[in-house]
Amino acid sequence: MDYEIFELGDYTLQSGTVLNNAFLAYKTYGTLNAEKNNVILYPTALGDTHRSNEWLIGEGMALDPNKYFIIVPNLLGNGLSSSPSNTEIPPDKNSFPLITIYDNVRIQHHLMTYKLGIKKIALVTGWSLGAMQAFEWGAAYPNLVQRIAPFNGTAKTWPHTYAFFEGVKAPLEADDTSTSLRAVGRIYAGWGLSHAFYRNGCYKELGYHSLDEFITGFWEQNFLTLDPNNLLAMFRTGQRADISDNPLYKGDFNKALHSIKAQACIMPGATDLYFTHDDSMYEVDHMPNACLHPIDSIWGHFAGRGIHQPDISFINDALNNLLSIKQ
Incomplete structure (x- = not known):
């Protein structure tokens, strides 16, 4: 097994439902420094595992394990973290409880603070539902996160x-x-x-x-x-995503956006049909420290998938620039 497990016991979800024997699968790359301030969090997207994120991690890249302690938590529902396929539930696996982006980020926060003792995160980044988790981190824990770089993802699931x-x-x-x-x-x-x-x-x-x-x-x-x-559970997670749909912001989306203090580089795909440039423009306009940095690519949503070298270089360069901003 090339990852670690963080056991949570019986965990009460945002919905009020208890997820029995909940656990988070995660992998780390690099070494946590003495100050515990070289941390990058890179959550996975729908259907992905930590292995899917490794295209953006490596020596000489922005996410360099020689410089940073990179933590890749697996989305709940992906088959490695708590999921219908590995959780004892009634025979109808559609009864697996709704798990929100907020649930995922709260559980990651437990890992970061209670197990790893981290009090500052240099960067949260991610693609697609990973990007949505980056937004959630910025809004839910604004004093903990210094930078966010969501690519091909928005702060909520817009109607289309x-x-x-x-x-x-x-x-x-x-x-x-x-x-x-x-x-x-x-x-x-x-x-x-x-x-x-x-x-x-x-x-x-x-x-x-x-x-x-x-x-x-x-x-x-x-x-x-x-x-x-598992796939159906993750679809439900994606469909309900909204950084304001929680007790902190009570549905006030603009307030949630404005509460993100982190230096933010928002990278929509110019031809992404899921998470559009226009939706990202709206979100950036309501964030105090954000810039819009579109990926000029015809590879649509998959501009952020790590399969087209010009897009990989664009994202990597943007992350390097963001990490160079002193806090």
């Missing part, structure tokens, strides 16, 4: 993306077979990448010779590796 989640939940709510997972993959195929990506045949850069081959070989196969009940 909410509707998308409804679409991908539907096959899984109907049944939990490979057929439903293939259907989810085909729905994602029309959303994850831009019109220009498909028009220009950029899937050939990934080794696929035809569009049909790409849809089946990339999109379907990606989702066939996942547990359908």
